[in-house]
Amino acid sequence: MTPAVRQSWPALMAALFPRGGCERLLAIFISASLPAVLLSAWYAGQAVAVPAELSGWSREWFSVRMGLQQFLPLFVVAALTGFAWERLFAIVRKRVPDAGWFMAAWLFVLLVPPSTPLWLIVLGMSFGAFFGAHVFGGTGCYVASPAVIAALFLHFAYPSALGDGLPWVALAGSAPAAETGLVAYAFLVTCLAGAFTLVASGAASARTLMGALVALPVAAFFHDSMTAAEHAVIGSFAFCWAFLLTDPSTEALTRAGRWMHGGVFALLVILIRANDPAGPDGVLFAVLLAGLLVPLFDYTALAILRARHGTTLALR
């Protein structure tokens, strides 16, 4: 980074986060996750046979379009459902609606299989919006991401209707590497790029993300069958690590708490993968459980801080 860039960096961040600009944060999250979503769409579109007259890049673009054709109806239905709940609660609570519904719908659709029927999308999104977000007070107040709540609700309540389809974000991660030209690693790279965007823009904490990356090899060491790199590319780990673990509402308040949040997330992923044959992915459960533990992490970190510094705010 040149000195000029480094100097204008904080000013740029202030410009990205003006007062009352929650949608600016939303835009950062959506654009950061867009490459990963497009890659998933491309991979999902591979199932459709490409017309013979297309060649080169237009073949790949055709696959992306086919994938998005499956994705967009689900997303539109989920977004309409989320928005309806947001408006309803804004009216009841006499508040200005905020943009959190868009984020929840976006992530929720990515966490369910492409073949999910639309009525289940409506049901799941309603459950997630109501019990995941609004009963706690909406964006910034909930304890676990409404997208995760909604996806887990469908997972438990309608396992047969969901079928054995993989969620969008696990598609690429579940592709056998030899067949698909390392699509799983490409997916990991898009998620890493998204995580870097979030950290650089000040939206997500590098400590949370690094905590998971540090804990992953340690935990994988005790889990003999797979290495840390394999754990990272398999299933929905990469996506959930970059975009669900970093949900601003469930972020820990302290620096130490953020390290612990990320670390416990990675430990839980491997613990579930090693011990639960029914849930071979386990990442969503890990996000939920790690998120529920965040207040405990903060409590611990603050207790240590108080013991060390008393009532003095000392400069770093």
Add this chain to the structure above:
Amino acid sequence: MRVDRKRGLDLRFDGVPEQRIAGRVASATVALQLDDYRGLRPKLLVAAGDEVALGQPLVQDRVHPELVCTASVPGRIKSIGRGARRRVTQIVLAAEGERAEAYPSFSFRQLDKLKAEQVRASLLTSGLWMALRARPFEGVASPAIQPRALFITAIDSNPLAPDPAVVLAQRGEEFAAGVAALARLPSGLTYVCVSPEAEIDIPESPKVQRVEFGGPHPAGLPGTHLHAVGLPVAREPDLWHIGYQDVAAIGRLFLKGKLDCERVIALAGPGVQHPGLLQVRLGTCLSALPVPHDDPAQQIVSGPLLGLAGVADYLGRFHLQVSVFPAGATVPQSGGIWRNAALRLLAAPRRPESLPAAVRPRAGMLPVEVFERIWPFRTPPAAILRALLIGDPDDAAELGCLGLAEDDLALCNLVCPSGQDYAAALRRTLQRVEAQQ
């Protein structure tokens, strides 16, 4: 002692003032605004139409009667403004005549040997005591308390602010005399906080320490200085601070026996044709300043730009800058992909964000990483900000909110993605802490 910090934020605005005192502006009316003095319970000593001399007491405190606000200009009382429950809020004076009160004067050498009582008496009778503010709670310093330490803020990191070194260039002796006199007050040290490159002379004394603060805003705020020095904040307001121009005025009071109510302010912002420094009276009428007044597209704000500035008729007591902005101006923003039209359509309708206007929060507090990048203290910003929003006085006090004032949280207000007002939350919490005692 030198403190360098990386965390903070320097915002750039158009209309940067030229750091040269361009001249003096005389105002036909000046106002004493009593809301500037937190904790003061005013009792009126004059009536409308009275003739007053420069330095004559206008208002005294009901709890500490020796605490008085004095006239900053000789003249006549034009009007007295009252607020809720007939509390006096504003006294407007029309300038006329030359009458001025006289005070005892001392030579520079005598200042080191003055008794603290003598310094207190001179400051209280002249009304310059009102320039001292105390933390916690950021109220007027109480004459019943001996301060533990005194912080002289001779650095200003606010955007578009005057440069203290330029303002003090011609008044070095008076500033040094003011520091020497004020150093008699605290039981501990007097810290003169300056920026590293500033050429400001400070008297050699074991009770006076020069502290240099480098880095972006809030390097120039008393809250930052207080915590850098690392004194624990007590429940009693015994950590005092005072601005550099008031110190120079105190120096003149002790050296010449005259009350100095002139201050140098920066008149700046995109709406000013020739942004620069001007010498004005305390509480000067803003309509006397050379700015376009009848243009409804421009708004004139008094005070530091980050979060605190407000549209006003008269200059605030502690304000050293007046800025002119187009009405509805926003904090400078870069364009680019984040302002994607589609996303703006999807988002809820937004109000125009003008600089001083408060925005209603739409979401709960989001503890995003950007708070860490502007927070100069060691405590976790998200934890203390959330404690403030909850309004839990014990939690917030343990995390260190007692050492803070509204200006320390102005940057947090600026970068908060959900538009929370942490400065207002801090004041609410501090009031609860005060009420507990």
